Amino acid sequence: MGKIILITGGCGFIGSNLIKFLLKKTKYKIINVDKLTYAGNIKNLNKFKNHPRYFFVKKDIANFLEIKKIFFKFNPTHVIHLAAESHVDRSIESPDVFVRTNILGTFNLLKVATYYHKKKNIAQFRFHHVSTDEVYGDIDLKSSPADENFSYKPNSPYSASKASSDHFVKAWFKTYDLPIVISNCSNNYGPYQYPEKLIPHVILCAVNKKKIPLYGDGNQIRDWIHVDDHVRGILKVLFHGKIGETYNIGGNNQITNKQLVYTICDILDKKNIFFKEHKKLIDYVVDRPGHDRRYSLSTNKIFKELNWYPKIKFIIGLKKTVNWYLNNSKWCKELIKKYKLKRVGIINGR
Numbered sequence: 001m002g003k004i005i006l007i008t009g010g011c012g013f014i015g016s017n018l019i020k021f022l023l024k025k026t027k028y029k030i031i032n033v034d035k036l037t038y039a040g041n042i043k044n045l046n047k048f049k050n051h052p053r054y055f056f057v058k059k060d061i062a063n064f065l066e067i068k069k070i071f072f073k074f075n076p077t078h079v080i081h082l083a084a085e086s087h088v089d090r091s092i093e094s095p096d097v098f099v100r101t102n103i104l105g106t107f108n109l110l111k112v113a114t115y116y117h118k119k120k121n122i123a124q125f126r127f128h129h130v131s132t133d134e135v136y137g138d139i140d141l142k143s144s145p146a147d148e149n150f151s152y153k154p155n156s157p158y159s160a161s162k163a164s165s166d167h168f169v170k171a172w173f174k175t176y177d178l179p180i181v182i183s184n185c186s187n188n189y190g191p192y193q194y195p196e197k198l199i200p201h202v203i204l205c206a207v208n209k210k211k212i213p214l215y216g217d218g219n220q221i222r223d224w225i226h227v228d229d230h231v232r233g234i235l236k237v238l239f240h241g242k243i244g245e246t247y248n249i250g251g252n253n254q255i256t257n258k259q260l261v262y263t264i265c266d267i268l269d270k271k272n273i274f275f276k277e278h279k280k281l282i283d284y285v286v287d288r289p290g291h292d293r294r295y296s297l298s299t300n301k302i303f304k305e306l307n308w309y310p311k312i313k314f315i316i317g318l319k320k321t322v323n324w325y326l327n328n329s330k331w332c333k334e335l336i337k338k339y340k341l342k343r344v345g346i347i348n349g350r
Contacts, residue, residue, distance in 0.1 A: 002028070003028040009040065013227065014082055014234075016192055029055070031074045034056070039087075061109055068112045075122075076125075078128070080128045082130050085158070089288060090158075092289060106165035117178060133187075146248070180243065182246040183233065183246070186224065186225050188227045190317065192331075211283040216291060222260075226317040233308050262279060264278075271326075
């Protein structure tokens with residue numbers, strides 16, 4: 001039986017890059033289920049809208065009956081669950097939205113997938129839940145990176161909702177024998193990332209000569225992985241990971257937010273497109289509530305068991321990302337205008 005992969009949240013940043021990779025590099029049929037909230041941009045995949053192996057379905061994963069219909073219509077052999085509300089600041093302002101999508105939505109998918117798996121009895125069926133490093137909470141500066149057995153300690157409504165969904169997925173494996181795998185990734189970057197996120201936001205502020213607000217002292221530490229490396233990691237876990245196991249996918253690129261912003265400013269300074277003093281735009285603002293100081297993932301397990309490791313050097317990937325945003329200003333402006341993004345002016349670590 002040929003592989004049919006159902007991807008939730010496929011119009012988002014990671015999802016659209018994943019779908020592009022699969023359609024270009026494989027012969028799999030792809031089912032993209034996306035509600036098209038502010039972070040889902042269907043134009044990311046315009047090139048493939050008439051592709052014979054690509055099917056888009058605009059539905060909400062919180063709608064149990066609709067999701068059930070999709071499963072039995074398209075008969076997926078694999079599921080990659082990416083759909084999630086992921087902006088920490090938004091989770092602080094509107095946690096109920098995160099509970100609905102990240103917890104209830106995952107719960108519905110698990111119920112449908114379990115019923116579907118028992119009815120269809122597809123030997124290769126797998127449910128891959130994509131999560132975040134934030135579930136491990138604030139990692140002490142003296143502590144080793146969090147491995148897959150590290151205790152959960154989420155500190156924001158966003159990370160709490162993802163931690164909850166992780167636990168539901170693990171429970172469905174133990175209780176209902178649903179063949180699952182989980183991956184927890186560090187901060188992604190690359191083309192088509194939503195303008196609210198840290199790296200595109202810094203670029204957009206800088207090129208428009210607007211203040212670049214930086215939370216607190218800017219010394220929060222994050223690990224960064226290029227979305228193309230993450231896509232490879234997702235597929236490695238999906239097809240080769242041990243059922244019931246969790247795998248960390250990180251870039252091994254720990255850097256403070258301040259260092260990251262400085263690096264982007266240096267890249268833009270050298271281009272001399274606008275002016276050579278982008279660092280003067282940095283504006284330190286009051287820190288957000290419960291802001292974690294450090295996220296850090298150990299990738300030893302995925303390297304030893306699945307022979308996966310990040311290939312894209314951070315500085316090279318970052319330069320390419322800067323160039324992409326400089327060359328795709330229209331894409332950014334359309335999103336900002338469409339959703340009236342007042343939040344483009346706030347920087348966080350995710």
